[in-house]
Amino acid sequence: MSAVVADDVRRAVAAVIDPELRRPLGELDMVRDIVVSDAVARVGIALTIVGCPAADRIEQDVRDAAASVPGVSEVAVDVGVMTPAERSALVERIRGTRRMAFTADSLTRVIAITSGKGGVGKSTLTANLAVALAMRGLAVGLIDADVHGFSIPGLLGLTDDDGRPPQPTRLNDLMLPPVAYGVKTISIGMFLPPEASPAVAWRGPMLHRTVQQFLTDVHFGDLDVLLIDMPPGTGDVAISVGQLLPHAEVVVVTTPQAAAADVAVRSGVVARQTGQSILGVVENMAGFTLPDGTAFDLFGGGGGTAVAAALSSDTETVPLLGSVPLSRALREGGDTGVPVVVGAPDDESSRMISTIAHAIASTRRSWAGRSLPVSRA
Structure with a gap:
């Protein structure tokens, strides 16, 4: 009878999900010996590395799974660590079974969020869009490609008490990105030394290599959507992403101001020159309504419509996906690391970002000219 219960415990424990590898x-071959005697289940598991950040959660989930089996009244969990050979085999298995990151034939949609200039709220918008898409049940990854001006970890609350973002867990040369609000996230800020204000002073080749490593050495798993927070302008990173991901879709962010709109068009033009397609335009910092009902357009109006019109042609219409109003809640969410779509879902800016996320999720990319990832039985 104990052997039967042990088999049931093994099945229950084997179904527990590793929170990092998903x-x-x-x-993952992390389950070891399981023995049941006098209603006491002793369960052995092997973590991937020493000091695994998910160790406590895995142990608790294993304990709960074993305790749920009829005939088990007490659970003891023996926690060990994989040998180097076991870990290497696991890494190779992960690399061998995953689709190569984000090729043209991948099922993952890659969406680059761009802007012609800085200061338009692109990163705040990207972080909130990522969370809004995850809240819709999508598997979402986020790459902070704004290497010189990285801010995504702070916007998503991925920082410790000293303001430092967590480092990714490493399995040999494979990196597991931290997760916030259901979004798997990677940023150069996670690799910099613990200084008060770490800065990155890199030129083209280093920037290209960093973006390439984020795409190949970070294990995001199977994603529905990968968002890329691009640096402002049309410099080295924009060119590198265009070369590495020519099939990516692009969302251009602008403000209503005419001067900003004129510059924003350039980022869309460069994206097209690398073969990327323009998904749409988002106008940020749009007018808002005062308590007395008066509309207040601090930065004017019409910039988003102007950019969408300038990027449209006789054969392609680029839509304005939405206009996000200036919002104190949106700003405060960025400062505290709680995205407005989570912290203030009824705020006007939150509702508009959710609407934009819905529009993006509802848009289907074309598979014309691409091979479908299927095989013969």
């Missing part, structure tokens, strides 16, 4: 422990 796969069952049984599939």
